[in-house]
Structure formats: structure tokens, C-alpha cells
Amino acid sequence: MRIIISNQAKEPIYEQIVTQIRQHILNGELAEGEALPSIRLLAKELQVSVITTKRAYEELEKEGYTDSVVGKGSFVSSQNKDLLKEKQRKIIEVKLTEAIEIGKTTGIPLDELVEMLQLLYEEDE
């Protein structure tokens, strides 16, 4: 499982971990029931404190993506994937709306926003 964190990003480390694991689950890289790396191992790999990975796993568990069992580990929980994807959709809506708001106050019309979106979609590997 590939996770990359940046110390310079404004996003806190535990959030970066949450986001990336969440995506791994949603796109199927991490299947239902599969074990996540232990918080200790992950902490070591990322050169980060155990508390930070713990915090991330706590968040994932709260959101319903995983289950943690003392002594055994953390696992991708069986879940309603459609529901989770719907949540992600809401987040996309927020991002798009923010872009629209800025566009409106700086005089960028819809056409241009669409064009930007299309260009960026292709650029984004």
C-alpha cells in the first residue's frame, strides 16, 4: 500500500493518511476484510509517531471504513460502498462550488470553467 505524506502541506499528517487510505478502499486497492498495515509499521514507514497513525485509523473507523481490534489489527469493514461513494460525491460538489464561486466573482464564465475542467482532467495523468 502506497502512502505518501508531505510535511509542507497545510493538511495535517493524519488527514493525509486518512484521505489516501479512504481512496484506496474506495477504488478497490484495499478489499473488504483485508488488513491495513499495523499502526506501528505504518508509523515506522512514514517516519511518524504511532499516535499520528492511530489518530488516522481512529478517524477511518469513525467514518465506517475500517474496524480495529486490539491485538489483531485494523481491517477494511464490509460496507455500503454506494453510500460511501455518495459521500465522496458531496465532497466533489463542494469543491466544484468553491471553484464556481471564485469564478463568478472574477468574471470567469461557465464555458471557461468547463474548459478548464476538461483540460485538467486530461493533464491529471
Place this chain on the structure above:
Amino acid sequence: MRIIISNQAKEPIYEQIVTQIRQHILNGELAEGEALPSIRLLAKELQVSVITTKRAYEELEKEGYTDSVVGKGSFVSSQNKDLLKEKQRKIIEVKLTEAIEIGKTTGIPLDELVEMLQLLYEEDE
């Protein structure tokens, strides 16, 4: 000048102020040379500490949108509006890219993103 702040938002108060004043400048509601409300008055109106409005004005000044003069007030600086708008454009690109990233990991195709963008554009008053 209309500024609305929300205590519940995750965005800090001073950031909310910065964002809204920045937009007022960019869309021409606040013309070059025009005086902003004094930090004291604004603080009173928003039910907020002077330090918070001060912090916001500091940020605006650092970004080149305004100039503050002790004893006189804060004013919209003469500026390269195209340059500023270009900056805003970059921010839009970031938002769109974030939306795209989530879309790609959850299997939402470009068409659908474009559709969402168009719908949201019209909804957004």
C-alpha cells in the same frame, strides 16, 4: 460593505474576512484607493476582536490588495488586477483538480463532472 462570518465554519474567522474582502476588491465593489472599514469598526460589526480584523488586514496587505497607514486607515491599493485574477485562476484550478482526483478514484467520468459543474453553476444563485 457586506461581510458575513460563520462561527461554525472550519475556516478561521480572519480567513473568512480576507476571502470576502478579496472578492469585493476583485469584482470592483471596492474600488482602488477606496477606504476599507477601520479594523475597530469592522470588529464591532462582526462581534469579533480587533486582533482578528487586524490579522485579516495584515494578510490582505501581504497579498498586495491593500495598504494600511497608521492613524489614517486601510485602503485598496492600486494593483495589477490581471495578475490578481490570474492568482484566483490558479486557486480554481486547484479546486477543480481536487474534484477530479476524487472523481477518478470513485469512478466518476469527465462527462458526469461537467454535468455536475453545469448544474451547480445554475443552482448557485
Place this chain on the structure above:
DNA sequence: ATATTGTGTATGTATGATATATACAGTATG
């Protein structure tokens, strides 16, 4: 000229979020 009232500024403090080290508790397995 100076007292008053308006500006922005600086100092010191409180609280909450982020991240840490270290010690604790449960599970698996030789």
C-alpha cells in the same frame, strides 16, 4: 497649541488542534 477622537500596532494570554514519547492492555503463537 493641545485635548480628543479616530486610525493601525504591539504585548501578553487562553484555548484547541496537531504531533510526540512512553507506558498500558489485549491477542497470537513459538
Place this chain on the structure above:
DNA sequence: CATACTGTATATATCATACATACACAATAT
């Protein structure tokens, strides 16, 4: 049952956000 692996809890450090209060400068009415 000892050991080595899991996740968990406690106490602490640092930084960002927001605050109250006191300070410094400018404009202006006395």
C-alpha cells in the same frame, strides 16, 4: 507462559487562532 505482535491511554510540547488591553501615530475641533 513468554515473547512478539496488535491497538489503546496518558501526559506533554508546540503552534495556530482568537482574545483583552495598552500603546503609538494622525486628524481635527476646540
